Amino acid sequence: xxxxxxxxxxxxxxxxxxxxxxxxxxxxxxxxxxxxxxxxxxxxxxxxxxxxxxxxxxxxxxxxxxxxxxxxxxxxxxxxxxxxxxxxxxxxxxxxxxxxxxxxxxxxxxxxxxxxxxxxx
Amino acid sequence: xxxxxxxxxxxxxxxxxxxxxxxxxxxxxxxxxxxxxxxxxxxxxxxxxxxxxxxxxxxxxxxxxxxxxxxxxxxxxxxxxxxxxxxxxxxxxxxxxxxx
Amino acid sequence: xxxxxxxxxxxxxxxxxxxxxxxxxxxxxxxxxxxxxxxxxxxxxxxxxxxxxxxxxxxxxxxxxxxxxxxxxxxxxxxxxxxxxxxxxxxxxxxxxxxxxxxxxxxxxxxxxxxxxxxxxxxxxxxxxxxxxxxxxxxxxxxxxxxxxxxxxxxxxxxxxxxxxxxxxxxxxxxxxxxxxxxxxxxxxxxxxxxxxxxxxxxxxxxxxxxxxxxxxxxxxxxxxxxxxxxxxxxxxxxxxxxxxxxxxxxxxxxxxxxxxxxxxxxxxxxxxxxxxxxxxxxxxxxxxxxxxxxxxxxxxxxxxxxxxxxxxxxxxxxxxxxxxxxxxxxxxxxxxxxxxxxxxxxxxxxxxxxxxxxxxxxxxxxxxxxxxxxxxxxxxxxxxxxxxxxxxxxxxxxxxxxxxxxxxxxxxxxxxxxxxxxxxxxxxxxxxxxxxxxxxxxxxxxxxxxxxxxxxxxxxxxxxxxxxxxxxxxxxxxxxxxx
Numbered sequence: 001x002x003x004x005x006x007x008x009x010x011x012x013x014x015x016x017x018x019x020x021x022x023x024x025x026x027x028x029x030x031x032x033x034x035x036x037x038x039x040x041x042x043x044x045x046x047x048x049x050x051x052x053x054x055x056x057x058x059x060x061x062x063x064x065x066x067x068x069x070x071x072x073x074x075x076x077x078x079x080x081x082x083x084x085x086x087x088x089x090x091x092x093x094x095x096x097x098x099x100x101x102x103x104x105x106x107x108x109x110x111x112x113x114x115x116x117x118x119x120x121x
Numbered sequence: 122x123x124x125x126x127x128x129x130x131x132x133x134x135x136x137x138x139x140x141x142x143x144x145x146x147x148x149x150x151x152x153x154x155x156x157x158x159x160x161x162x163x164x165x166x167x168x169x170x171x172x173x174x175x176x177x178x179x180x181x182x183x184x185x186x187x188x189x190x191x192x193x194x195x196x197x198x199x200x201x202x203x204x205x206x207x208x209x210x211x212x213x214x215x216x217x218x219x220x221x
Numbered sequence: 222x223x224x225x226x227x228x229x230x231x232x233x234x235x236x237x238x239x240x241x242x243x244x245x246x247x248x249x250x251x252x253x254x255x256x257x258x259x260x261x262x263x264x265x266x267x268x269x270x271x272x273x274x275x276x277x278x279x280x281x282x283x284x285x286x287x288x289x290x291x292x293x294x295x296x297x298x299x300x301x302x303x304x305x306x307x308x309x310x311x312x313x314x315x316x317x318x319x320x321x322x323x324x325x326x327x328x329x330x331x332x333x334x335x336x337x338x339x340x341x342x343x344x345x346x347x348x349x350x351x352x353x354x355x356x357x358x359x360x361x362x363x364x365x366x367x368x369x370x371x372x373x374x375x376x377x378x379x380x381x382x383x384x385x386x387x388x389x390x391x392x393x394x395x396x397x398x399x400x401x402x403x404x405x406x407x408x409x410x411x412x413x414x415x416x417x418x419x420x421x422x423x424x425x426x427x428x429x430x431x432x433x434x435x436x437x438x439x440x441x442x443x444x445x446x447x448x449x450x451x452x453x454x455x456x457x458x459x460x461x462x463x464x465x466x467x468x469x470x471x472x473x474x475x476x477x478x479x480x481x482x483x484x485x486x487x488x489x490x491x492x493x494x495x496x497x498x499x500x501x502x503x504x505x506x507x508x509x510x511x512x513x514x515x516x517x518x519x520x521x522x523x524x525x526x527x528x529x530x531x532x533x534x535x536x537x538x539x540x541x542x543x544x545x546x547x548x549x550x551x552x553x554x555x556x557x558x559x560x561x562x563x564x565x566x567x568x569x570x571x572x573x574x575x576x577x578x579x580x581x582x583x584x585x586x587x588x589x590x591x592x593x594x595x596x597x598x599x600x601x602x603x604x605x606x607x608x609x610x611x612x613x614x615x616x617x618x619x620x621x622x623x624x625x626x627x628x629x630x631x632x633x634x635x636x637x638x639x640x641x642x643x644x645x646x647x648x649x650x651x652x653x654x655x656x657x658x659x660x661x662x663x664x665x666x667x668x669x670x671x672x673x674x675x676x677x678x679x680x681x682x683x684x685x686x687x688x689x690x691x692x693x694x695x696x697x698x699x700x701x702x703x704x705x
Contacts, residue, residue: 004122005123058202061198061202065194065195065198065199068191068194068195069191069192069195071191072187072188072191073188075184075187075188076184076188079181079184087226090225090226091226093226093229107245107249110249110252111248111249111252114252114253115252129404136393136397139393140393143386143390149382149386152386153386153389156386156389156390156392156393159390159393159397160392160393160396162397163393163396163397163400166397166400166401166404167400167403170400170403170404173404174403174404174407176407176408178351178403178408178409179400179403179409181351182351182354182399182400182403182409185351185354185355186396189354189355189358192358192362193358193362193389193392196362196365196366196385197365197385197389200365200369200378200381200382200385201382203369203372203378203381204378204379204382207373207375207378208375208379213382213386216379216382216383218375218376218379218458
């Protein structure tokens, strides 16, 4: 019960101590020579070209929405796949069932396609 | 093994946080995220109970809650974007055209 | 793991399948055939509705259970389904009017309407909470879209956002309630949960909290006080046919689920929570009627009136008898007719250039200039107020009668008092139509044939149900849930 959680707590404590210790030590002993280049977010990277908080094209949003919708259907495929082999021996019901499901998904896909949601410009 | 009560308590706390978020936050997106938190609290409850009861129903329920939540996200975000396009804000206090 | 194929009885979901098929046709066809007329899409939807109606009639009396008990095709579900079909049929006709010209996309509109109907049918035709939940979500998501379908109008989108946020919030409560009930009883089927409660009593944190949360979730959806705040805003902002369909459909489905819940889980005579429903019914009637008096916008007034009617319907739930069930179905049918009719007249008298003429002042003197719409509105208002010989009167009589037989005299007295209050604001509409001179010239576009037809049907039905009520009532008497 609760006793079984003690190792996790110990691990957590050790992790915190080590991380805090290393950060604290470098903070104490490390050399500090700040200058504008060093304080920039990516010291040895490219110069930032603009604000990160610009507005994105609405296209990204539509693609993301389609992704969420079609991605989540996978939850139904996995349980189906687990029992597929056993149930197939009892007739094709399980196959037809999934074909109906995929058919309905295809209707949604067709709609998105014909409405132009998949075109970039 | 961690007893089922612990999971239920965590889920209840999450659910309460979600309700609190819906009631006190005024940004439509944050309200929406709080609602998602409530749904996930329900998912946790279902999974914990399904394990505790050795019953599969709860797990199946979680699948459906997840898909329905995804459908809700798609429609909800579309509505929120439409609101932003028309009003320039998603602050619910400023969305007050309709009142008696 | 032992696996076996479930007993399907595919015909038990023929109505739902037909509706889904037609919803898909309506949304896909315009993508391939351009310039389809709105009337044609409406016609296709109506064909779907008619086919679904016949497949429902076919199921009558068979008491089929399909999909291992997930789908219950009893008369109860069929009667509710028929009421919803009638509502959807009238909503399709309502949408044909000129003032409803700005949806931009009719195929989406009809398709979503049919999907919403599928959700309603799913909700009433199961005792399994999973199926009820899925039905509820199909319904709700379609309605979020429908409420905001005039996507260039701020009020429509605002209504959609409000409905969406509160609807999703309510869903959270409903689900948590289901989870708790499942935790206590180990099942998500209402019948199994009912057996558990009969063995162990209606007690325990899980059962009590679960039932309460389920009740809260349903109350949000059906707009019972104190969970009604969203109703007026959403009803005002949504397109009129959608409002009409929503007011009758969602309420009916929530009540059907509540009835099943009450009958299978907690026979009301034994349960302590009668008092909770008593209070909700009283508050819903009173708040709805009192606030409606203060409204000058007709659509908003009808929104509060619909809250009040939810209260009357709850009186029937409280009666907890088969008489109460039949009364609820009867009243729901009358309510569908008169409410969709009233919204139809609003659409009829609307102006085509985005002005909907929604204020009471706009209606002054219109009764004589547009005799048909005026007469229809008068009949619907009399029926909503419960004046004989309309169906509204008989429906209220049945409801209150069933409550008196169950011993809820005081609630019935409050209900009758509420009816008297409501007569004031309903009749005010009629007074404005006939007894005032018009203040300004109101341009009313030519009404479409479909809308006029819908008004005619609703008018005849309201009168017929008032005069020949017994045949309808006998029909619903056969549709009640059997004693558990």
